[in-house]
Amino acid sequence: MLKSIPKKLKTDGSISAIYGMEESGSLELPLFSARVAAGFPSPAEDHLESRLDLNQHLIRNPSSTFFVRAAGESMMEAGIYDRDLLIVDRSIEKRNRRVVIATLNGEFTVKRLVQDEEGIFLVAENPEFDNIPIRVDSDFSIWGVVTYVIHEV
Amino acid sequence: MLALADCNNFYVSCERVFRPELENQPVVVLSNNDGCIIARSNESKALGIPMGAPVFKIEDQLRRQRVNIFSSNYPLYGDMSDRVMSTFEASVPHVERYSIDEAFLELSARNEAERFSECRDLRSRVRRHTGIPISIGIAPTKTLAKVANHHAKRHPDCGGVFELGDAGKRDEVLGATEVEELWGIGRRTGIKLRRAGITTALDLQRADVSWVRREFTVNGMRTVLELRGEPCIELEMAPPAKQTICSAKSFGQLIQEWDPLASALTAYLTQAVDKLRRQQALTSAMQVFAHTNRHRRDDPQHACSVLLEFSPTDYLPELARRAVQGLRPHFREGMRYQKAGVLLLELIPRSQRVGHLWDDPEQLEKQDAVMSVMERVNRRWGRRTLNLASAQDTQQWCMRQNRRSPGYTTCWSEIPVAHAG
Numbered sequence: 001m002l003k004s005i006p007k008k009l010k011t012d013g014s015i016s017a018i019y020g021m022e023e024s025g026s027l028e029l030p031l032f033s034a035r036v037a038a039g040f041p042s043p044a045e046d047h048l049e050s051r052l053d054l055n056q057h058l059i060r061n062p063s064s065t066f067f068v069r070a071a072g073e074s075m076m077e078a079g080i081y082d083r084d085l086l087i088v089d090r091s092i093e094k095r096n097r098r099v100v101i102a103t104l105n106g107e108f109t110v111k112r113l114v115q116d117e118e119g120i121f122l123v124a125e126n127p128e129f130d131n132i133p134i135r136v137d138s139d140f141s142i143w144g145v146v147t148y149v150i151h152e153v
Numbered sequence: 154m155l156a157l158a159d160c161n162n163f164y165v166s167c168e169r170v171f172r173p174e175l176e177n178q179p180v181v182v183l184s185n186n187d188g189c190i191i192a193r194s195n196e197s198k199a200l201g202i203p204m205g206a207p208v209f210k211i212e213d214q215l216r217r218q219r220v221n222i223f224s225s226n227y228p229l230y231g232d233m234s235d236r237v238m239s240t241f242e243a244s245v246p247h248v249e250r251y252s253i254d255e256a257f258l259e260l261s262a263r264n265e266a267e268r269f270s271e272c273r274d275l276r277s278r279v280r281r282h283t284g285i286p287i288s289i290g291i292a293p294t295k296t297l298a299k300v301a302n303h304h305a306k307r308h309p310d311c312g313g314v315f316e317l318g319d320a321g322k323r324d325e326v327l328g329a330t331e332v333e334e335l336w337g338i339g340r341r342t343g344i345k346l347r348r349a350g351i352t353t354a355l356d357l358q359r360a361d362v363s364w365v366r367r368e369f370t371v372n373g374m375r376t377v378l379e380l381r382g383e384p385c386i387e388l389e390m391a392p393p394a395k396q397t398i399c400s401a402k403s404f405g406q407l408i409q410e411w412d413p414l415a416s417a418l419t420a421y422l423t424q425a426v427d428k429l430r431r432q433q434a435l436t437s438a439m440q441v442f443a444h445t446n447r448h449r450r451d452d453p454q455h456a457c458s459v460l461l462e463f464s465p466t467d468y469l470p471e472l473a474r475r476a477v478q479g480l481r482p483h484f485r486e487g488m489r490y491q492k493a494g495v496l497l498l499e500l501i502p503r504s505q506r507v508g509h510l511w512d513d514p515e516q517l518e519k520q521d522a523v524m525s526v527m528e529r530v531n532r533r534w535g536r537r538t539l540n541l542a543s544a545q546d547t548q549q550w551c552m553r554q555n556r557r558s559p560g561y562t563t564c565w566s567e568i569p570v571a572h573a574g
């Protein structure tokens with residue numbers, strides 16, 4: 001199932017709608033076969049539309065979107081659990097309070113980016129983990145912005 | 154005006170997107186089979202590591218200088234290339250994808266200042282969206298755009314964008330460009346030009362056009378006119394469909410027996426047929442070949458090749474049977490083969506299949522169904538999931554790729570991991 005950040009579906013027990021989903025990116029459009037149909041034409045023929053495509057919903061900018069696997073539990077309260085799949089868009093503006101993929105000392109890390117009067121921090125969303133202050137001499141950069149989490153239930 | 158946008162040290166840059174700690178570190182990428190160096194970071198260039206150097210000759214140097222070494226990871230480079238090209242296509246009206254890491258762009262801006270900021274924006278957009286650094290050369294012709302790009306790369310103070318616009322600047326840069334560095338000037342043409350006293354691009358630009366045409370054909374003349382700012386080589390938006398498809402590779406180790414050679418041949422053919430079907434074409438002739446390593450002077454040498462003709466098809470099992478049976482009689486026991494391959498010829502669009510009287514349409518439909526299923530399975534679960542059994546014996550011929558990076562963007566089990574700890 002899908003959860004968007006911030007957690008919308010998580011606390012609420014009810015489900016507002018269910019859509020049929022296309023599970024893969026390659027749409028198989030129903031084309032007409034070479035054989036001539038002998039029976040009645042399908043009444044749905046004039047209304048053929050492609051099935052819903054999850055890619056369309058989750059990926060705004062295909063050329064700047066990457067998939068990243070989360071490892072660890074420091075972002076649980078943002079809805080990111082160990083082994084979850086993250087959808088990361090590099091083209092999105094790296095604004096304050098976004099959940100980002102940052103590189104810190106050569107390692108990818110997922111955290112919330114927070115900038116306030118005390119400086120820049122990579123903030124964990126789990127009280128058991130410390131926030132990481134970014135110092136001037138830190139080997140640090142923001143790699144991309146997390147847009148969705150895919151979590152198996 | 155045209156621009157040539159070129160990715161800086163492209164293969165190295167692809168590796169660095171997912172290994173940010175390698176920024177500012179010396180990095181090289183090796184050719185298939187880890188044979189020689191085909192891409193270098195600026196730091197590696199500064200260490201004096203030569204392009205094309207065979208790895209075994211400079212292994213000590215690489216170790217001593219702590220150079221980071223990668224086997225080539227073409228699935229990754231292909232995907233990153235597509236991302237860069239798509240970003241170009243979303244930004245400017247016309248794009249010619251020229252190679253895996255270069256594209257010619259048609260710029261809409263009217264004056265130099267506007268063009269400069271357009272290209273600056275594009276450069277930072279590509280960097281932000283894909284992580285790949287690029288350089289852009291702007292000029293009225295393709296040949297000059299190449300020169301401008303080269304200049305942009307060599308002079309970091311340009312900030313990655315350089316326009317070869319007014320005549321004064323153009324002459325200065327062309328005077329500093331060796332004639333062999335020009336687009337379309339090969340090694341032999343270079344030697345001939347030097348003998349005639351033409352050593353720089355500026356000399357060639359000022360050469361007599363009719364003399365150049367006489368000595369170097371119409372292609373040489375085009376280069377001269379392009380250097381003068383007259384466009385002769387058009388932007389090609391849709392590359393023409395390939396007339397032949399080749400798939401040939403050196404083996405990971407030399408092969409002396411028929412079975413592994415047949416298996417390698419089938420695997421290369423599988424790739425060729427994949428390309429054939431993707432461009433919706435059929436083939437009606439193919440050349441199949443194998444040869445020993447010419448550089449091993451002490452080994453007995455043998456090269457065999459056979460040309461096969463048949464009615465147009467794209468059915469892999471049939472082509473594989475023909476290729477293997479066709480080459481079998483020419484294979485010599487005990488020779489140490491280094492390379493094999495297939496060349497698909499006489500390509501026609503699928504829509505032009507002319508049915509023979511004795512073709513069984515039902516049979517053709519079945520064959521097509523088999524190929525479609527195979528493609529769907531392989532697209533979904535990865536290449537070579539479903540394969541001809543004869544291509545499975547991979548031990549001896551499979552490429553050596555000991556230092557290959559993960560398929561960060563092409564394989565679910567190898568995507569990057571971000572620590573939340």
